[in-house]
Ligand SMILES: CC(=O)N[C@H]1[C@@H](OP(=O)(O)OP(=O)(O)OC[C@H]2O[C@@H](n3ccc(=O)[nH]c3=O)[C@H](O)[C@@H]2O)O[C@H](CO)[C@@H](O)[C@@H]1O
């Protein structure tokens with residue numbers, strides 16, 4: 001069982017480089033299935049989700065090379081091999097195999113996705129979209145079966161502006177006959193990134209990044225080269241860390257526009273954020289003010305950032321509130337923070353955090369990816385040693401987290417511990 005052992009209270013200083021966006025990568029990699037020749041994607045983060053997707057594409061006959069952040073996928077020999085179990089369960093984004101395989105083969109069998117448990121994560125809007133395009137969709141023993149004689153363009157109104165459903169419908173619709181219109185589409189930057197790749201493969205997509213996306217289906221898509229956008233969630237995580245325990249940190253390789261809501265909220269807390277073209281500099285912060293935060297769809301504060309932000313709130317003077325309107329149960333980290341002396345409680349979809357508090361090193365469990373990042377930050381702030389368990393969640397989405405933070409002066413070790421010491425913790 002591997003854990004992170006963190007000795008806290010070191011001030012961090014220097015420059016940290018953000019990797020390519022996980023939530024783009026996990027859609028771009030499956031999108032390559034739709035091409036008739038090799039697709040090369042640069043800037044893929046070294047995260048477990050990328051390796052799992054590589055293995056999944058290989059399971060269906062793809063030839064995949066992943067080296068130095070560049071993934072080249074030759075999809076020519078891929079087949080519609082059913083994927084009911086195994087690797088598909090390891091990540092949420094395996095659901096993109098449904099749209100991509102449906103688009104290419106007009107059929108797919110994909111086990112219901114895994115990923116972080118954030119409360120219920122329905123995929124009804126994805127299925128509604130596939131059905132509108134003419135697919136028959138059934139759920140048999142925990143796997144989704146999709147089959148269509150032909151895919152026909154359709155008008156699809158999403159009941160919720162879902163990132164996953166918007167991308168999944170785009171993946172199928174680019175190969176449908178005629179025009180698809182997605183209304184109330186999600187507007188996240190990752191959607192534009194996927195649309196850009198598909199367009200460079202020969203797809204005809206208009207309006208990605210707005211709430212109405214129009215797609216004219218095409219007969220064939222070809223190979224191309226693409227560079228992924230920087231990870232705005234990773235960037236936000238490091239910005240929050242810089243505000244909490246930095247002594248002057250530059251966060252490099254970012255698109256500041258993607259982070260406007262986070263930057264505005266940090267400024268409201270008293271953090272100085274100096275924006276460059278592709279970086280921000282955050283000087284040492286001496287005093288933080290309590291704030292209220294509500295997560296919203298883009299361009300609002302992302303739900304993925306609320307967990308690290310709630311750790312920052314333990315350092316702010318006064319009572320902060322963070323309401324998650326996207327995933328109302330995404331608060332498992334609060335119990336862990338309480339073990340570390342945080343004065344925090346959850347009421348409905350809101351965490352209420354009183355600060356400032358000196359956090360104490362403790363043995364805690366990462367219940368999901370961003371909860372894990374939040375606990376790493378808590379460990380960096382805490383006096384003494386913090387041991388973070390279940391780090392596989394963190395390594396699904398953060399590339400070289402320990403190396404990056406240690407290069408700023410953090411003291412984090414990844415260690416294998418005997419199961420008996422885990423049992424002692426229980
Ligand atoms: C792999 C990936 O990109 N994951 C991201 C994606 O997840 P995910 O694709 O799960 O998130 P969605 O944008 O689809 O979900 C947003 C909201 O819509 C609801 N919903 C979604 C689909 C559906 O069919 N029915 C439905 O009701 C969800 O329960 C949630 O309340 O966007 C989330 C919201 O920005 C992020 O937290 C995740 O990091």
Ligand SMILES: C=C(OP(=O)(O)O)C(=O)O
Nearest residue numbers: 092093115116304369370
């Ligand atoms: C919840 C997340 O990931 P996933 O949707 O892959 O579980 C996340 O990126 O914060």
